[in-house]
Every structure is written in structure tokens, then in C-alpha cells.
């Protein structure tokens with residue numbers, strides 16, 4: 223069977239898997255990313271993981287999902303804020319030289335979008351938007367059956383669309399970005415500021431709401447409002463058949479669904495309102511499966 227290796231380069235964990243053309247994971251390995259040691263050290267880690275999982279498989283190539291921004295066509299990581307010393311790194315060329323296999327790269331949200339589209343929640347669609355809501359908000363857009371890249375692969379930085387003039391500073395330096403309002407840390411901070419529990423995270427809020435806490439439920443409703451405003455923008459911009467939501471905060475989707483849908487009914491024009499908002503199906507595996515898809519026919 224034709225197989226490729228998918229590598230998910232994260233700021234904390236480096237994962238690699240042998241993936242078949244049917245999306246099945248045949249072997250996998252992972253290690254803590256040497257995030258402070260520079261690109262050469264991390265590429266050596268990749269070679270070590272590939273050496274552990276590749277034997278016995280007819281591997282045709284390697285795909286790497288990396289933090290961005292990155293230029294997928296050029297194979298260059300422009301900047302990876304979670305990795306020390308990763309500025310203008312020709313990752314595809316360096317990894318090819320080290321691994322002896324063809325290597326393609328794309329950003330981590332794009333490869334997760336590819337995986338959810340081909341083998342996950344968005345199977346069979348032609349138009350889909352993938353949104354990951356965790357420590358930040360990222361996205362990947364499938365339009366007309368193709369991943370949207372734009373100039374320098376910079377398309378779909380959806381976390382940085384401004385959705386309010388509330389003076390809340392984003393990690394990118396701008397004010398009022400969707401990520402600054404709706405990513406996990408924003409929910410955690412709003413919860414902490416209530417003074418009800420001491421320092422709490424988005425996950426804590428979710429658990430408290432599930433246990434019937436009224437303040438936590440109100441915080442989730444506010445989170446749903448910010449998410450819903452962003453989703454309505456994505457519906458108007460990209461006209462997807464489905465919005466697929468991954469990342470840690472997506473675990474709260476069932477509890478927020480009614481509020482999100484109410485915002486979309488209010489914010490989106492009628493033709494866009496019936497688009498399903500669906501939880502991602504592949505979890506952590508989306509990273510390696512989508513990366514492998516870069517190298518599969």
C-alpha cells in the first residue's frame with residue numbers, strides 16, 4: 223500500500239506517523255520537541271522518529287505541519303513563535319537532505335483542515351472551513367475542493383480578523399482580534415476576573431458549567447457569542463457547506479451550541495444560516511494525517 227509519513231511539529235510535542243492512502247495510521251511515534259535548540263536539533267529529532275516508524279513501509283514522501291506563517295510553495299517556515307530560532311528556515315529542503323525523501327510542508331491549521339476534509343467531519347464536501355480554538359485561533363479553508371493558500375500561503379489567518387473595537391490587545395499587537403476575545407486564554411481570563419474561583423482555565427469553566435454552575439454557564443454563553451460572531455463572518459466570507467471546529471475549546475461546543483446558533487441567526491444573512499457547525503472528528507491525529515496528505519497522491 224502507498225504510504226507517507228506525516229509529521230506534526232508542535233511547540234511542545236513532535237509527532238510522526240506512517241499514514242496510508244485511506245487515512246489509517248499504521249505506526250506512530252512522538253517526543254518532546256527540542257523547541258529551544260533550533261531547527262537542526264528538531265530536524266534530527268524528526269529523522270530519529272522516522273527511523274523508528276518507517277522500516278517495513280514503502281514510504282513515498284513526508285509531509286510536515288508546522289507553526290507559521292510559512293510559505294508552503296517555497297517550503298520555508300517564515301516564523302514559528304513557539305520554536306526558538308525558527309526564522310526563515312528552509313524546512314522542506316533541510317528535511318529532504320536529512321531524510322532522503324521528498325518533503326512538503328504547510329501550516330498546522332491547514333493540514334488539520336485537510337485531514338478533517340478528507341477523513342473527518344468534512345468528508346465528501348467541496349467547501350469547508352476548519353477552525354481550531356485553543357491557545358489561539360487558526361483556520362484552514364477548503365474552497366472548490368482545494369485548500370486556499372493566497373499570497374505567500376498567508377490566507378485564512380482567521381484568528382486575527384477584528385471583531386470588536388473593545389480595546390483588548392492580541393498577541394499579534396492589534397486590538398480586538400477574534401483570537402484575543404474567543405481563544406481559550408481569553409475565556410480563562412474572563413473567568414478568573416469574576417473572582418469566583420481563583421485562577422481558572424477554559425477547561426475548568428467547561429467542567430463548572432457542566433456541574434451546573436450559573437456563573438460558568440454565563441461565561442460559556444459569552445464565549446459562544448464571540449465564537450458565533452466569528453463564525454457568521456466566516457460564513458459570509460467563504461460560503462462553506464460546514465464549519466468544523468477543533469482545538470480544546472471545541473469540547474465545550476455542545477454546551478454552547480444553542481447560543482452560537484442564536485448569534486448566527488442574528489448576524490448571518492438568511493442564505494447562510496443553515497450551515498452546520500460541527501465538532502472535528504480526528505482530534506490530535508488530524509495533525510499527522512493531514513501532514514501525510516501533503517505527500518500522498
Ligand SMILES: [Zn+2]
Pocket residue numbers: 381382392393394395396399401402
Ligand atoms: Zn491578532
